[in-house]
Structure formats: structure tokens, C-alpha cells
Amino acid sequence: MSQSEKITKVFKAYNVHLKDTIEVFSKRLFYALFDAQEQQQKELLFVEQTFLKLALKLEIDNAENLWSAFKDQLPVIREKLDLDALAFEQNDPASKSLEEIYLAYPGFHAIAIYRLSHELYNLNVPIIPRMMSEYTHGLTGTDIHPGASIGASFFIDHATGIVIGETSVIKDHVKIYQGVTLGGIQIKKSMSNMKRHPTIENNVTIYANATILGGDISVGANSIIGANVWITKSIPENSLVTYQLDNKISTRKS
Numbered sequence: 001m002s003q004s005e006k007i008t009k010v011f012k013a014y015n016v017h018l019k020d021t022i023e024v025f026s027k028r029l030f031y032a033l034f035d036a037q038e039q040q041q042k043e044l045l046f047v048e049q050t051f052l053k054l055a056l057k058l059e060i061d062n063a064e065n066l067w068s069a070f071k072d073q074l075p076v077i078r079e080k081l082d083l084d085a086l087a088f089e090q091n092d093p094a095s096k097s098l099e100e101i102y103l104a105y106p107g108f109h110a111i112a113i114y115r116l117s118h119e120l121y122n123l124n125v126p127i128i129p130r131m132m133s134e135y136t137h138g139l140t141g142t143d144i145h146p147g148a149s150i151g152a153s154f155f156i157d158h159a160t161g162i163v164i165g166e167t168s169v170i171k172d173h174v175k176i177y178q179g180v181t182l183g184g185i186q187i188k189k190s191m192s193n194m195k196r197h198p199t200i201e202n203n204v205t206i207y208a209n210a211t212i213l214g215g216d217i218s219v220g221a222n223s224i225i226g227a228n229v230w231i232t233k234s235i236p237e238n239s240l241v242t243y244q245l246d247n248k249i250s251t252r253k254s
Contacts, residue, residue: 015057015058018054018057018058018131019135021054022131023135024050025047025050025051025054025132026113026132026136028046028047028050029043029116030113030116031043032044032074033077033078033081033112033116034078034102044071051063051067051070051128052064052067054128055128058127058128060127066120066123066125069123070119070120070123070125073119077115077116077119080115080152081108081112081115083152083153084112084152084154084155085101085102085108086153087153087154087155087175088101088155091157091175092155105159106139106140106142106159106160107140107142107155107157107158109136109140110140110144110156110159110162111144111150111156113132113133113135114133114136114146114148116132118146118147118148118149120132120146121146130146140160141160141161142159142160142162143162143163143164144162144164145164145165145166147167148164148165148166148168148169148170148182148197149169149170150168150174151170151171151172151173151202152172152173154170154174155174155175156177157175157176157178159178160179161179161180161209162178162179162180162181163180163181163183164182165182165184165196166197167194167196167215168182168198168199168200169197169199169200170199171199171200171201171202171204172203174200174204174205175206177207178209179209180207180208180209180211180212181211181213182197182200183212183213184196184215185232194215195215195216196214196215197214198212198214198217198218198219198231199218199219200212201218201219201220201221201222201237203221204219204220204221204222204225205224207225207227208227209228210225210226210227210229210230210231211229211230212225213230213231214232214233216234217232217234218234218235219231219239220234220236220237220238220239221237221238222237222238223236223237223240223241224239225241226240226241226242226243227243228243229241229242
């Protein structure tokens with residue numbers, strides 16, 4: 001590609017105003033999951049029409065079938081989110097009710113938009129899932145790539161500063177606190193189709209500002225990762241990792 005062709009590609013017109021449309025779409029889709037039945041139908045009609053308009057602008061083929069497949073998964077997404085909300089209620093001593101979690105918790109909101117965008121990602125819908133995640137990133141301070149795989153009963157406390165990369169795998173009953181990064185140890189375009197981010201097994205707790213890097217890294221089940229640690233190798237199950245001059249790893253007795 002010549003220099004002039006590169007410049008032409010860079011300076012082509014993009015539908016950047018769709019950022020505003022995505023904000024409204026994401027909000028109303030969130031509302032549709034939890035509102036009363038009558039209001040829910042109104043919201044679903046609105047978000048369907050908005051999705052089809054977005055698809056037209058972004059030149060996404062087969063939009064009606066994609067929406068139909070996505071809509072069929074909404075009850076499953078709602079069930080997953082109800083389990084997430086229960087995890088918040090059970091793990092956060094500051095929570096006073098489930099209603100407070102649905103209405104006021106940024107971590108729950110981030111998970112909700114993630115689960116919605118993840119389903120669109122799985123349907124190979126381009127651009128829209130990532131736009132949804134970036135909208136929520138700006139709103140909550142939590143950056144969850146829609147490609148990440150997250151299991152049941154996920155709990156995020158305080159939300160701010162969390163980064164979960166595209167190929168991260170988080171299994172069931174995992175708790176993550178503010179500032180945690182599940183990232184890649186190298187940044188190369190050639191690695192785009194490889195697993196670049198860690199796997200977190202069942203019942204793991206990761207405390208504030210811990211950083212776990214690498215696609216071949218796993219944190220074993222029932223482990224606790226203390227605040228501020230930096231991990232670039234796998235951690236056995238039932239471990240306690242704390243920050244001293246060097247990481248200290250010990251296996252907890254069951």
C-alpha cells in the first residue's frame with residue numbers, strides 16, 4: 001500500500017456519532033433485562049430497532065437473524081446476572097439489599113454490559129460489542145473485553161481500575177477487587193489469535209491492584225492473591241500469594 005493510500009485509509013469518514021447511539025442502546029438493553037414485563041417489551045422493541053439501525057450504519061449483514069439469536073439468549077443472561085447479584089449480596093458487607101445492587105453498584109453494571117456484549121461477540125457481531133464495553137469502561141472504570149470468558153457468580157468490588165483482557169478465562173465464584181489487571185505479558189499483533197491472558201480457576205479471590213500476566217498462566221482453585229502482587233507464573237491451587245520483597249507463595253491447608 002502506497003503512502004497516499006495509507007493516508008486516504010486513515011482519513012476516511014467514520015460513524016463516530018454512533019458512540020452516542022451505543023450509549024443509549026446499552027442503557028436501554030440493561031433496562032430491558034430487569035424492568036417489569038410491560039416496560040420490558042417497550043424497551044426490547046426500542047433496542048431491536050436501534051440494533052438494526054446500528055447494523056445498517058456499520059454494514060453488518062444478516063442483522064435480523066443476529067438479533068433474533070441474541071434475543072433468545074436474554075433469559076439465560078438474566079439468570080447469570082441474578083447469580084452475580086447474589087454473589088455481591090453474599091460477599092459485600094456494605095450491601096443492604098439486592099435492589100441496591102441492581103440499581104447502584106458499578107461492578108454489577110459492568111458485569112451486566114459485559115454479559116450482553118459477550119453474547120454479541122459470540123455471534124460474531126463486529127464492532128458493537130467492543131463499543132458497548134468501552135461505554136461501560138468510561139462509566140464504571142472497569143474494562144472487560146467482550147471476548148473474555150467469565151463463569152457463574154462473579155463478584156467485582158469497587159470496580160474502578162479493573163482490566164480483563166480478551167482471552168482471559170475466569171471460572172466460577174471468583175472475586176476481584178479494584179485495580180486488578182488480567183493482562184498479556186507481551187504486546188505483539190502477531191499474537192492476536194493466541195491466548196494472551198491468564199486463566200483464573202474456581203473460588204479464587206484477587207485483592208486490590210494485583211497484576212496477573214500471560215496466556216499460559218493459571219491461578220489454581222481456592223487460591224487467594226494478595227494486594228499489589230505481580231504474577232507471571234502459574235499458581236498452584238489452595239495457594240496464598242502475598243507481597244513482600246518477593247512474592248511469597250504458600251499452600252493453605254484445606
